[in-house]
Amino acid sequence: MPENKSYETRSVKRLEATKAASAYQKEWFKTLRPRVEAGEPFALVCADAPMEILRAMDIPFVVYQWWTAICAAKQLSGKMYGFLRDAGYRDDICSYCSTAYACALDPHPEEGPWGGLPEPSIIITQSECSIMGKIENLMAEAYENAEQYVMQRYYEPVVTERWFDKAFDDYKLLSSGRRLDFFERELRDLIAFLEQKTGRMFDMNRLRQVMDYVNEQDHWYRETRDLIAKTRPAPVTVTDTVNAVMQAQWQRGTKWAAEHAKSLYEEVKYRAENNMPAVPNERIRLMWIGRGLWFNLAFYNHFEEKYGAAFIWTMYLGLAADAYGRLGYEDNPLRALGTRFSMITDFLHMPPWNSEWFLKEARHNMIDGVVILTSENCMNNGDFYYNIVKTLEDNGFPVCLLRADPADAKKWNQETMTAAVEELIERRIEPKLKNGKDVRE
């Protein structure tokens, strides 16, 4: 049973692209179950996994953190974490990464979103967080036919300044040679495992095609991000973009996803050209750093009417725009791909990659204030917030830190969180705007 909330949890959705993405996903899921039941391989992977390899081998997969987001949006988190509790696990820890395991404990998995998660045959561990590997151990035990494949990680000894200027045009500058070699080998080993497991042969040309689609998709995300960045008032807010982007990223490397990204851009462009602002009284532009608040996307709309404050930026579109595309990959797609999947965590969570990028995006998007969500029950949650806050504040962007669980609504306190953002707006942003010290100028 979905949980009932005393506050509005459904956000405003303006775009056809959002609806199209949800519809496509639902349809894709419908066809997935019979495929899996007919014996096709199916993989559960974490968000950092090199999905392009699976795509190139036509192995369907679900990113289980995104599955968490879907369950949270459908207000099913309470039910899911109840299964963990009943099995002797804590129900208040690692919620972002444990939902898929909770699904494995569900006696009626078919009642899950979109007909439920099919039983995986492959689980790929590829994460900066070692705990994820342990939760995946449990998934592999719970799903009878699943085999866990663990990829190794390697740290980055060299700091590359302004990664976002290099990622697309010259990926070789992103990483040390040792790390490039390392991840190329990891990918080759993964391919060997998948070939053996599925009986399918990997085709490098097919991967090149996937990479082309990713570049195309990325291009449209960049255009969309840039358009939102320069248009005041913004034609859309994050409640329009998060779902549209996340669900299409799930299908990254397909023709559909590239076309969907284009359609998203065209829709946003139409709104921009026809003076259709998302928040007509937009006075304040806000940036949201951290995982999406999936069970309560309406929170992002909450400040629009009262303050004219619009959340216009999340990492979902920002990262899709800056972090995924790779030019000049043709001679060695694996090497280029290595710098993509291995560095996303660094870009987002590690200093100085993350703070540098957030500052660039805040400036680019004419942001007035920043809200950072720090994930409460994630042991791996630590992005050197001191550094992020200092970098942003020193450059004129007021910041407020919220501490909450983005997947589990249980501990969410609507009142306190609203008050914190309101305080940011009233005490930090508005006086600044009144004094004419607009950080965007």
Place this chain on the structure above:
Amino acid sequence: MAIRREAMGGAAFCRLKEAYDGRKAVLRRWKSGGKKVVGLMGYDIPEEILLAAGLLPFRITGYYGGERASAEKYLEYSFGSVWKGLWESLTSDYEGLIERVVFCSSSDMFLKLFYYLRALGGLEPERRLPEMLYLDFELTQKTFKTQERNERELRDLIAAAERWSGNAVSAQDLRAAIALCSEYRRALRAFNALRGPERCTVTGSEALTVIGGSMFMEKREATDCLRRVTEEARKWPDAPGVRVYYAGSVQETTEVYELAEQAGCNIAGEDHDMGRRMFDTDVDERLEPVSALAERLIKRMPVSEKGSIRARVRSLGRELDEVRPDAFITFMNNNDEAYVWDYPSVKAELLEKRGIPDIVVQKQSWPLMEPQALRTQLEALAQRAKEAK
């Protein structure tokens, strides 16, 4: 009960306790004596390599002297007590005292601390932060690929050690250092045997003091002291309390062990690195030194964070066979909670099958937030263990 009078009556024990309690004084002494000290941030860094180069490894532990202002300022709440303590030591308490630090991947948090410190150096260039090296060992998978990778990391450490010391490290130097450390580990094991199920004359807090104290001594002196304390401890009276196995967050002070003793429990074995894990595996002296050191990394008892659930159940099963405890504690500091995911399997496959009563202690921090509540939990465990017996 804490450290007993009988223990304090022995010269070797007192010497070890002095080192255990006065880590910073040891560091100062080494520095002022002109020794080249290298800080260790991680539980798997082979000291043998540093010793072979003529360097002195110094295990960095957390700051326990009071408020941790630097950690509170720079670190998020997701850093548990141990990690905050380490940060405090490096950025405040030991600042200027340690010029070089080697980190390794024993926990994901060491990588975070490494990245944060590297960034802090950029933010505050006036700080006297140490030169840092990170060794990214693979500690989960036991494969040939892992062995090769870890050997490469070790060769990085050799190169750094040569640079820092100005001495070339030969295979012979490495063999001599390996022999020295093996002797040290044997001495630790001989002492630890006095915590055994047949006759236990050492309390958990005495054991932590001895094992930990030996880490802050030069190896020869440590080995000598351990041999002498072993002789002393044979004559100590039997340690009271039910025998308890401890799995959980590393304990860098005796606070929790002493509380357990007051509650009628004696921690007779543990899975952390200020205790049994320190000496659980030897380096195979017959092998080529670098590959022998890498092999030891693979063979060691897996810590919860890096071990698969199966590997943890297997290794804790072996521990229980050896320690034969009457009770079991899973103890977790806040945000050091990998054990959560092992626990139901450990409970079902080991504790219930063997009829070992247990408690789970969660969300702890330093200093202990509610020592009385913890004591009550431990007393109840001691009672259940007695009844089960």
